Amino acid sequence: MMNMPLTVGSMLERAEKFFPKKEVVSRTLSGVHRFTYEEIGKRTRRLSSALERIGVSQGDRVGTLAWNHHRHLEIYFAAPGMGAVLHTINLRLSQEHLVYVINHAEDKVILIDEDLLPLIEGIKDRLTSVEAFIIMSDNDELPETDLSPVHSYEELLSEADESYEFVKDIDENAPAGMCYTSATTGNPKGVVYSHRGIVLHGFAMALADTAALSESDRCMPVVPMFHANAWGLPFAATWLGTTQVLPGPQFTPKLLAEFIESEKVTVTAGVPTIWLGLLKELDEGNYDTSSVRAVLCGGSAAPSGMIKAYETKYKMPFLHAYGMTETSPLVTLSRLKSYQEDLPEQDKLDIRAKQGLLVPGLEMKVLGANGEVAWDGEEMGELLIRGPWIADEYYKDERTEEAFRDGWLHTGDVVTVDNEGVIKIVDRTKDLIKSGGEWISSVDLENALMAHEAVFEASVVAVAHPEWQERPVACVVLKDAYKDTVSAEDLQAFLKPQFAKWWLPDDIVFLDEIPKTSVGKFLKRSLRDKLKDHLLSGTK
Numbered sequence: 436m437m438n439m440p441l442t443v444g445s446m447l448e449r450a451e452k453f454f455p456k457k458e459v460v461s462r463t464l465s466g467v468h469r470f471t472y473e474e475i476g477k478r479t480r481r482l483s484s485a486l487e488r489i490g491v492s493q494g495d496r497v498g499t500l501a502w503n504h505h506r507h508l509e510i511y512f513a514a515p516g517m518g519a520v521l522h523t524i525n526l527r528l529s530q531e532h533l534v535y536v537i538n539h540a541e542d543k544v545i546l547i548d549e550d551l552l553p554l555i556e557g558i559k560d561r562l563t564s565v566e567a568f569i570i571m572s573d574n575d576e577l578p579e580t581d582l583s584p585v586h587s588y589e590e591l592l593s594e595a596d597e598s599y600e601f602v603k604d605i606d607e608n609a610p611a612g613m614c615y616t617s618a619t620t621g622n623p624k625g626v627v628y629s630h631r632g633i634v635l636h637g638f639a640m641a642l643a644d645t646a647a648l649s650e651s652d653r654c655m656p657v658v659p660m661f662h663a664n665a666w667g668l669p670f671a672a673t674w675l676g677t678t679q680v681l682p683g684p685q686f687t688p689k690l691l692a693e694f695i696e697s698e699k700v701t702v703t704a705g706v707p708t709i710w711l712g713l714l715k716e717l718d719e720g721n722y723d724t725s726s727v728r729a730v731l732c733g734g735s736a737a738p739s740g741m742i743k744a745y746e747t748k749y750k751m752p753f754l755h756a757y758g759m760t761e762t763s764p765l766v767t768l769s770r771l772k773s774y775q776e777d778l779p780e781q782d783k784l785d786i787r788a789k790q791g792l793l794v795p796g797l798e799m800k801v802l803g804a805n806g807e808v809a810w811d812g813e814e815m816g817e818l819l820i821r822g823p824w825i826a827d828e829y830y831k832d833e834r835t836e837e838a839f840r841d842g843w844l845h846t847g848d849v850v851t852v853d854n855e856g857v858i859k860i861v862d863r864t865k866d867l868i869k870s871g872g873e874w875i876s877s878v879d880l881e882n883a884l885m886a887h888e889a890v891f892e893a894s895v896v897a898v899a900h901p902e903w904q905e906r907p908v909a910c911v912v913l914k915d916a917y918k919d920t921v922s923a924e925d926l927q928a929f930l931k932p933q934f935a936k937w938w939l940p941d942d943i944v945f946l947d948e949i950p951k952t953s954v955g956k957f958l959k960r961s962l963r964d965k966l967k968d969h970l971l972s973g974t975k
């Protein structure tokens with residue numbers, strides 16, 4: 436067979452050639468805009484040529500600090516298209532971490548949304564590699580800034596060449612993008628994506644047995660474009676000619692619901708906290724969500740109660756998936772096998788609430804205390820993965836040695852595998868609760884709590900205990916309507932028949948809100964700190 440390099444530039448070329456009329460719907464600060472792939476193609480080529488003119492060359496890192504919108508999509512292709520490396524910066528990182536990732540990646544230029552300028556202005560004197568800033572704005576006049584030198588995105592484009600040719604003679608293993616994991620401890624870790632990895636991951640997203648992304652979809656990635664490349668959706672959707680709906684800055688659940696209705700979104704993607712928020716909005720409003728064929732949910736465990744609510748009340752089918760920044764990210768996705776369709780509804784839900792089957796192209800191994808675990812749905816072990824879209828190191832980082840060993844990525848996720856090969860995440864290693872030598876899954880308890888009609892959000896953490904070493908404590912946010920009527924005892928009584936006695940939380944603490952990480956997951960570290968002495972000091 437021919438050995439033709441798989442390149443990111445060729446993904447956009449396909450959209451330009453075969454789907455020039457298809458649209459990208461983009462919300463920015465000034466409103467909702469529509470661009471055809473023909474326009475996006477021309478603007479992207481202009482951007483590559485402009486970047487070249489201001490001194491970006493092959494291999495240079497191009498940073499972005501931006502929401503999900505058309506300009507961010509253009510950079511997704513313009514940087515790799517010219518052989519440079521797209522570095523999507525998480526705009527919710529702390530100042531310290533922003534400085535760290537920009538300097539560590541050695542970004543040469545940074546493209547910034549105008550409303551995010553203060554994030555960079557506050558740290559500009561500590562940046563060691565950046566030679567220019569490009570401001571993305573809908574206004575002709577740039578906002579006041581003390582950054583220097585600055586360019587206007589639109590002005591650069593207007594002066595640039597729309598016939599720019601994407602580089603062809605590029606090694607498919609060359610870097611095309613990079614993303615840092617949001618650090619729970621220490622500095623964020625950098626992951627570099629190759630052209631080949633991005634293209635192959637695009638295939639994986641389009642398989643009928645995975646997300647089945649297709650030309651006929653109208654895809655709205657709610658997951659930020661700085662979180663594992665919005666799960667590869669912008670790349671895959673462009674390649675397939677899929678209509679994209681990019682929800683832009685500071686969106687609300689209301690805005691998402693309105694977009695689903697007005698743009699007839701068929702596929703959308705995000706972390707569970709997004710879907711908990713949207714569910715509340717759907718419960719309160721009156722929206723037509725009948726266009727949706729899949730709500731892709733990953734990043735943390737999708738509570739089965741939430742899946743059920745979406746599917747029964749709103750007829751919005753859920754697709755639970757698992758992955759990591761290190762894995763591009765798609766690793767497993769939960770669908771029923773054809774012969775499971777006749778099972779009772781609850782059994783089917785239980786299967787689909789697990790993280791699912793490994794997607795074609797990857798390999799997995801689950802290592803327990805005595806080697807590979809039995810596929811019995813009981814024995815726990817750490818999930819190891821390898822494959823063509825799995826990173827093989829952290830960028831210039833000695834923590835590579837811990838996670839990448841013997842040709843496998845050690846995920847740090849503890850899982851069980853059932854006799855169908857379906858994996859279930861028990862916990863992140865560091866979130867498991869060790870009670871008197873036995874393990875308790877915080878995920879299972881959270882799942883059960885979030886199935887209670889009064890519970891909006893629940894997060895369960897390990898808290899030090901004088902006798903048992905650690906015990907579970909649940910932090911719960913009640914829905915407004917239940918705030919005065921539901922007690923901790925009610926929730927304990929609800930859990931009791933579902934778990935062994937020693938699994939039940941020692942306490943249930945009510946909060947107004949559960950703190951979130953920079954990518955919208957429950958921030959367990961903060962809850963653990965808050966509750967550190969909860970079971971020692973006699974407060975309980």
Ligand code: ADP
Nearest residue numbers: 616617733734735736756757758759760860863
């Ligand atoms: P971060 O490390 O910044 O949170 P990632 O999205 O890379 O960002 O996190 C990957 C981790 O998220 C996985 O290792 C796993 O612990 C968790 N995760 C991802 N998807 C799921 C899922 N469907 N169910 C449970 N946990 C998940």
